[in-house]
Amino acid sequence: MAIYLDNAATTFPKPESVYQSVDTTFRNLGVNPGRGSYRLVLDAGHLVLEVRETVAGFFGITDSSRVVFCANATEAINMALFGILKAGDRVITTTMEHNAVSRPLHALTMRGVDVNRVQADADGRVQLSALRETVRNAPGPTRLVVLSHCSNVTGTVQPIEEIGNWCRREGILFMVDAAQSAGVLPIDVGAMGIDLLAAPGHKCLLGPPGTAILYVGRNLQPAPLIWGGTGGNSMSLLMPEELPERLESGTLNTPALAGLRAGIEFVNRMGLPKIHRHKMALLERLRRGLGNFPGIRCYGSTCAEHQGGVLSFNLEGRDPAEIGFLLDDEYGVCVRTGLHCAPDAHRSIGTLPSGTIRVSPGLFNTEKDIDALLAALEEIIGS
Amino acid sequence: MIKDNQLIALFNAPTRVLKAERLLRKDGFTCRLIPAPREVAEGCALALRFSVSDQTVILAELARHDLSPRRMYRKQDGGFLAVPVEEQA
Numbered sequence: 001m002a003i004y005l006d007n008a009a010t011t012f013p014k015p016e017s018v019y020q021s022v023d024t025t026f027r028n029l030g031v032n033p034g035r036g037s038y039r040l041v042l043d044a045g046h047l048v049l050e051v052r053e054t055v056a057g058f059f060g061i062t063d064s065s066r067v068v069f070c071a072n073a074t075e076a077i078n079m080a081l082f083g084i085l086k087a088g089d090r091v092i093t094t095t096m097e098h099n100a101v102s103r104p105l106h107a108l109t110m111r112g113v114d115v116n117r118v119q120a121d122a123d124g125r126v127q128l129s130a131l132r133e134t135v136r137n138a139p140g141p142t143r144l145v146v147l148s149h150c151s152n153v154t155g156t157v158q159p160i161e162e163i164g165n166w167c168r169r170e171g172i173l174f175m176v177d178a179a180q181s182a183g184v185l186p187i188d189v190g191a192m193g194i195d196l197l198a199a200p201g202h203k204c205l206l207g208p209p210g211t212a213i214l215y216v217g218r219n220l221q222p223a224p225l226i227w228g229g230t231g232g233n234s235m236s237l238l239m240p241e242e243l244p245e246r247l248e249s250g251t252l253n254t255p256a257l258a259g260l261r262a263g264i265e266f267v268n269r270m271g272l273p274k275i276h277r278h279k280m281a282l283l284e285r286l287r288r289g290l291g292n293f294p295g296i297r298c299y300g301s302t303c304a305e306h307q308g309g310v311l312s313f314n315l316e317g318r319d320p321a322e323i324g325f326l327l328d329d330e331y332g333v334c335v336r337t338g339l340h341c342a343p344d345a346h347r348s349i350g351t352l353p354s355g356t357i358r359v360s361p362g363l364f365n366t367e368k369d370i371d372a373l374l375a376a377l378e379e380i381i382g383s
Numbered sequence: 384m385i386k387d388n389q390l391i392a393l394f395n396a397p398t399r400v401l402k403a404e405r406l407l408r409k410d411g412f413t414c415r416l417i418p419a420p421r422e423v424a425e426g427c428a429l430a431l432r433f434s435v436s437d438q439t440v441i442l443a444e445l446a447r448h449d450l451s452p453r454r455m456y457r458k459q460d461g462g463f464l465a466v467p468v469e470e471q472a
Contacts, residue, residue, distance in 0.1 A: 034397045037418040037429055045401045052398070065398050232397045234426030242396035 002332045003369045008152050008180055008310050008360035009336060010202050010209060015363075017262040022208055025258035032251050034231030044254050051261045052244070055213050058205075058264050059197060060188035068214040068247040069257060073179045074100040075225075076198035076214035079247055080175055081105065081146070083222025084196070087112030089143040092134055092172075094118045094126045094158075095348040096151045099341045101177055105146075114140075120348045123301045124156035128163055135172070144173040146196075149181035153345040153356065154300030155283075155310030157185065164193030173220075179203060180308050183267050184276055189215055196220070201256070204275070204309070206263030206363075208256040216243055224249065275363060279309040282361040282370050286311055289374040293381055299349050299356060312349075312356035315381065320357045323380060331376035335359050384417055385458045390438055390466065391430040392445075392452035393419055400429045403450045410444060412437055422463050423456050442468070 004012050025047070033044035049064070056064035070076040081104045085091065093105060095117050105115045118134045120126050126147060135142045145167050150157050160176055167174040175196035178187055183204025189197055194215070201211025216222060224239045228249030233240055240246050267275065290296045295316030301307050315323060324337030338355040339346050346352045359373065385391060394400040400416065407414045412433065419430035433441055435457065445451050456463040 035427075037416060042401070042416055045397065046405060049398065049401050049405065065396070065402075230397070232426070232428050236426070240396060242399070244398055245396050 002328075002334055003365075003372055004334045005359045005361055005365065005369065005373060006334050006336045007362035007365075008203070008340075008358065011204060011206055011362050013364060014206050014208070014259070014263065015266040017266060018206055018208065018259045021262035022255045022259040026255035029254065029258075031254075033254055034245075035229075035251070048252060048254060048257055051257045054261045054264050058268070059182075059199075059215060060190050061215055062190070063218065065243050066216050066218065068216060068244045069252055070198075070212040070214055071210055071253075072202075073177065073198045073200035073212045076200075076212045077101055077177055078104050079214050079225045080196045080198060080216070080222060081108060082225055083247070084173070084220060085113045085144065088114075090114040090116065090138055090140055092116050092118060092131065092138070092142050092145045094120055094131075094147045096120045096124050096126065096153070096156065096158075096345045097146075097148055097342065098152055098177065098179065098345075099343070100179070101146060101148065102342075102344055114138075117344070120156070120345075122349070123306070124151050124154035124299070124345065124349055125301065125306060126158050126163075128159060128166060131163060132166065135170070142170075142172050144175060146175040146177070148177040148179065149187070150178075150185065150308035150310070151300070151342070151345055152180050152310060153340050153342050153351075153358065154312055154349060155180070155308040155360075156300050157181070157306050157308055160187075160194070161192045166193075168193035173217075180310065183264075184272065184279065184309050186272055189217075201260040201263065204267070205260060206266055207260030210253050210256045211260040214247070216247070222247065226250070270363070276309075278363065279361055280307065282365060282367065283307070283309070283311045283359070285367055285370045286359060286373065289370070290377075293377065295381075299351065309362075310358060310360045312351075312358045314351065314356055315377075320355055323357050323377075326380050327373070327376055331372070331379075333373050333376055335373070385420065385432060387458050387460070388435045389432055389458050390435055391417070391419065391423070391432050391456050391458075391463075392468075393424055393428060393430050393454045393456075394450075395453045397429060399450060400431055402448075403445055403452070404431055406448055406450065407431075407433070407441060407444065412441055412444075414441070420463070423454070438466075 182199035195217035201207035
């Protein structure tokens with residue numbers, strides 16, 4: 001049995017209740033919510049509404065209709081950026097972003113959107129003072145600040161509450177990519193001044209692939225990214241004004257959404273502090289073990305408060321891709337190597353072009369898994 | 384599907400009509416989601432059906448939760464009579 005330590009890519013395995021919810025829903029309620037008016041469809045519609053409300057409650061969202069379901073966080077981010085930004089708008093982002101943010105922003109520069117990047121420090125952390133300076137030095141007003149809550153490369157946690165509340169005072173929209181933090185760190189859109197929040201369902205919220213959410217703040221009305229059927233007002237060729245329908249064309253993945261609800265309920269039962277402590281304890285064990293090896297360089301903060309569920313490191317003189325291959329091929333240990341779709345972040349911490357070895361434990365990993373990884377690394381280094 | 388002296392309320396989004404139905408059922412009101420008749424709605428839409436006798440309390444409850452319907456009709460003499468929503472809420 002392989003030891004899976006790539007939970008930053010997607011969590012695996014899921015809690016048993018997630019598998020059961022998907023299966024039960026698929027078998028018993030495999031109809032199309034919002035399409036038709038017979039009882040099964042209405043039951044499916046109510047189920048989707050309950051999932052929406054579970055998500056809303058989890059992120060402190062008062063109106064669940066502002067929760068839009070998407071296929072993945074990348075789609076959610078694209079929906080927000082392309083739906084909100086227009087030619088002439090200025091966006092401030094950071095040098096720590098995943099391509100899910102960097103690529104749509106780059107595409108938007110071709111449409112006349114100005115993008116400025118705030119430089120992260122050596123640990124990958126973005127200071128509010130640096131962000132403020134970038135905003136103030138910009139030649140015009142800033143429409144949006146967008147950044148990831150937790151880096152998928154270094155695990156560095158950004159001070160989003162501080163940044164969000166500053167943005168709110170300045171009248172700047174604030175968007176958070178919570179791909180690595182939703183389900184690990186507390187997120188409250190009201191308290192943190194968040195106007196747009198993108199989060200995958202399949203990572204630390206423990207849901208199935210094919211689930212994600214976009215929260216859209218009360219005063220925002222993004223243009224749709226996809227046009228199509230929404231189950232109502234079918235005579236109109238226009239998309240509805242109301243959320244979530246405006247941004248949810250086509251059939252929803254009801255079984256997967258039921259699984260997402262089960263995942264969030266699992267997270268709620270366990271509690272975010274316990275989840276964070278579990279991951280930090282495993283990563284600390286790894287960091288301590290790595291410290292005994294020669295030529296190891298770890299990246300990111302050593303302070304648990306500033307760290308999510310990811311640790312990146314390198315072995316001096318060795319290609320991360322080779323280490324990853326050997327770990328998998330000879331020891332059955334799954335870790336991620338390379339750039340993790342975030343070249344900007346690697347540029348910031350000086351690990352281009354070969355990237356890092358990234359370890360991201362999940363809820364079901366144990367100290368034994370970390371010890372097995374360390375033992376494998378010891379043999380690889382020794383050889 | 385709709386009897387005389389029953390009301391149907393139309394909302395501006397499927398999610399809102401589902402929310403409204405769930406709220407009212409939780410509060411113990413008798414109501415039901417039905418397909419909106421073609422006389423009052425073009426294309427596919429759901430309508431919330433309830434008794435005229437509950438009109439005032441139901442509209443007040445929906446308004447309290449920011450879920451007021453967009454339009455409302457009363458079945459009368461085989462036809463549908465528009466009922467102003469805001470005056471009632």
